[in-house]
Amino acid sequence: MVTWRIFLVWVLAWWAQLLLAPLLQWLEGFPDLLLLAWLSVALVLRGRAFWVWTLIWGFSLGWISGLPDWVPLMGYLMLGLAWWWVRRRLWERPYLLLFAGTLIGTMTLRLWEYSILSLLGTPLPWRAGISQVIMPSLLWNLLLALPVYTVVTTVTGRPGGEEI
């Protein structure tokens, strides 16, 4: 049952990311609702289910995005490792964990994408990359982390942070 609910969150997150997130564009950045949904799901998942859903998130992003397929997949695997490390230290404070995850997740994914695209020859000035894309995206993600977490826990029906 929980699997189906997380699947519903995944579908809703994709729908919102493709259609709603671009409407919230500030400078060249917009919220990463997929990442926020993943973080909210990651708060209640452990073990194999956590890694399976992390792979699903990364693979689907690689398939739909214009980025090379393996870039989002590797990005989410790195994110999963970072999350595992942070969760061991902040497990008693779920909301702090959520915001720390948002900060670390946004920076990890955006810097990873930026580095790979630059290495592949896409001209991306670092100053514009940070000030016009990464920082506005980070601000949006921090603003929307709690609302998305609330929506996700409503859909999944899990108490979320209290269980951790």
Add this chain to the structure above:
Amino acid sequence: MERLRPIPPWLSWAALVLMGLGIVLLALTGYLRPLLRLSTQPIIEIQTWAARYVYTVRDYVSAPRDMEALRRRNQELEAEVARLRAQVAQLQQQVAQLEVVAALLDFAREYPEHEYMVALVIGRDPSPFLHYVIINVGSDDGVRPGMPVVAAQGLVGQVEAVIPTAARVRLITDPGSRVNVRTTPSNVDAVLAGSITGDLSLTLVPLEAKIQPGDLVVTSGLGGQYPPNILVGQVISTRKLGFALFQEATVQPVVDFAHLDAVLVVTNFRAVDISPLIPTPVAP
């Protein structure tokens, strides 16, 4: 004591008639108006006060029946208003769609040498570093990678990847996008480059080329990636750096990429892959 003589009746009648005539005369000439106003004002005030209370009492007594009827009527009207509002919204949406389709049709009429397929933009790339859109036609509809995509105003981009029911289009504003273009009327060949901020610029423009702000930018067709003469934008400024080998120009795109709802895929154009023709350095 002398007794008063009684007044003859005719005299009393004559006096009454005279008084009556006098009053009528005064009334006709308006001299009685202040007196009438003064005398009727209190009566009117009292009547107004009484009428107000009488009506209040009447409304109170008859209210329950009327209120019920009014409530029912109000509900009917509210339902009617809601229905009409929904109808107006639906019609407005249809008008907006028709306007988009009509504009696309105008473009298709302007370039009759191509075959087009209308597609709706159903999403944007999740990565903020990339400028891609996803459209609702794919390989099942005959869309292939490399097909140019245009809007009513001009060039949008190129199909990069397809699945049976959708396709991903790289916009010309994407940082990795390069389009061979020509300016008009200055007739200078250049390369149009996108950027991370979505701004367009002309690169590889020779220093001696005379590009002016206001010049139009159209596709040149060189390289075989796009058909020639599709409008791209307008030069808004040029800059020459003393040490640079080329000059640069900033281009304002004609397409509003922030509000891109529908596009046309040029289905009878195949991009030419000229990479095998590009000489590669051979090791000695």
